[in-house]
Amino acid sequence: MGLAIRTDELTRHFGALCAVDRLGLAVPEGSVFGFLGPNGAGKTTTILLLLGLLEPTAGHAHVLGHDTRTQAERIRERTGALLEHPGLYEQLSARDNLAFYARIHRLSTTDAQRRIANLLGEMGLWDRRDERIAKWSKGMRQKLAIARALLHRPSLVFLDEPTAGLDVVAAAAVRDTLASLARDEGVTIFLTTHNMAEAERLCSHVAVIREGRLLAVGTAEEIMHGDTSRATIRGRDFTPEALEAVRAIPGVRSARLNGTQLVVTLDRGADTAPIPSRLIAAGAQVEELVRERLSLEEAFLRLVEEDG
Amino acid sequence: MIRDVLTVMWKERRGFFAAQGGRWRTLFSLVSPLFLSVYLPWDAGTNWLTGYPSLVLCGLVSILFTGITIPDSFAGERERHTLATLLASRLPDRAILLGKLLNVVAYVVLVVLAALLIGLGIANGADWQGHLILYRPLVLAIDLGVVILLTLLVGSVGILISLRSETAQGATQVLLGSIFIPIMILGFVGLLFRDPLRRFLSRLDLPQIGWGAFILIGLVDIALLAIVLGRFRRARLLTR
Secondary structure, three states: OOEEEEEEEEEEEEOOEEEEEEEEEEEEOOOEEEEEOOOOOOHHHHHHHHOOOOOOOEEEEEEOOEEOOOOHHHHHHHEEEEOOOOOOOOOOEHHHHHHHHHHHOOOOHHHHHHHHHHHHHHOOOHHHOOOEHHHOOHHHHHHHHHHHHHOOOOOEEEEEOOOOOOOHHHHHHHHHHHHHHHHHHOOEEEEEOOOHHHHHHHOOEEEEEEOOEEEEEEEHHHHHHOOEEEEEEEEEOOOHHHHHHHHOOOOEEEEEEEOOEEEEEEEOOOOOOHHHHHHHHOOOEEEEEEEOOOOHHHHHHHHHHHOO | OHHHHHHHHHHHHHHHHHOOOHHHHHHHHHHHHHHHHHHHHHHHOOHHHHOOOHHHHHHHHHHHHHHHHOOHHHHHHHHOOOHHHHHOOOOOHHHHHHHHHHHHHHHHHHHHHHHHHHHHHHHHHHOOOOOOOOOOHHHHHHHHHHHHHHHHHHHHHHHHHHHHOOOHHHHHHHHHHHHHHHHHHHHHHHHHOHHHHHHHHHOOOHHHHHHHHHHHHHHHHHHHHHHHHHHOOHHHHHOO
């Protein structure tokens, strides 16, 4: 599988502030790539750099095979974007907002009409297509802005907080649309979000950024567990001999007592089944073994905390 | 490129007429051209059609209309948070700039043509010669030339101001100030030195000065357009 985005030491300074610091990303084609980070981490700046709207201070980025420094116009032709603000013309109707971007992307009149009808229908906005959007709710505008980003069937879509302001039902519908775009049409989706549950559900790949620096990148599974997993065992009589017996099991990296619980760190994918039998054989009593599963939010918080 | 320019013009036109209070704003903006297109020809009679008093109408309408509409071009988009999305589209820089500028030129030319048509009727009605007198072709050509040149002049300055302003209102104040303060100062100086100025002007070849001014404004327009195109940088607009 090719790469939709590749960055190499991508850096952007604003005066003394380093907004993006030697960023190295490889976003596979057809993936849903979650770009996570606290406020001011450099997520939006990264999107602007990838769209060729900002010049990098150092480093390089290639989007859909095009250099962001020299082929920005070609990149913007083949990508769709929902930036920090929906960027809709409030004095125009929903249909005219989309018609303007259909003209920009040179869709034929018939194709534009069909595409606009499809997208407005999918987003549940068809009945209000001729209303000026000035009095629309934030959620409705957000849906319209997503429709605009998808209008010209781009190969790659940048979405900055796509479900912000949407109600639960609308957010789920948007997530479904995005997931099916990636799955059925091979569209690469690069999205930023503060909603970790959403990222966990939607993203095949995740990167965590803080103060412009990349803290972690990989599949959601890799980010959540790193290269290890943990098991917690409740019971009694965890003697030093019992701990040694556990440490001798292949795949176990460490075993330590945490109060009355035994915490075992294993290689990711290692089997936990031998642990209770070894403990029992060493004279311990085992009540329960729980394999820990970190949520993406916990993994994210841990990464941010570890970074200081 | 032409198609992209027309796309931007399409959006600008729709946005202008569909804006909040758009009908009232349009009607209000037409009051002064309507008044001028009635009062001035009534006062000038058929000289309105054969001489150059219509240049006053053309000049005023061009400056006023452009001064009111062009500041919104970029400052308004920035204020309404639509600029970044527009810049993230595939539209080339020149199409965005020229689309916004040419839309104003087209609008001003239409308003002036309508005003001149009203003036034609009023001038003939006020000073009926037994048959319909039309504009001299040279007068009409000069009128339209002045409209285009002045609209481009004020439009280019307006875009330069709009590119740097946070709000459309701020840009309008700066632009109108930078147009009318020098005009008022010149007018005041003219009043102070009225007699020497009159004597000085009577010694000059006015048509020749007129053509000279025409060429000078044209050259300034070209220079300003080049500056505007040079200063239009997507990154600069986003990092303000």
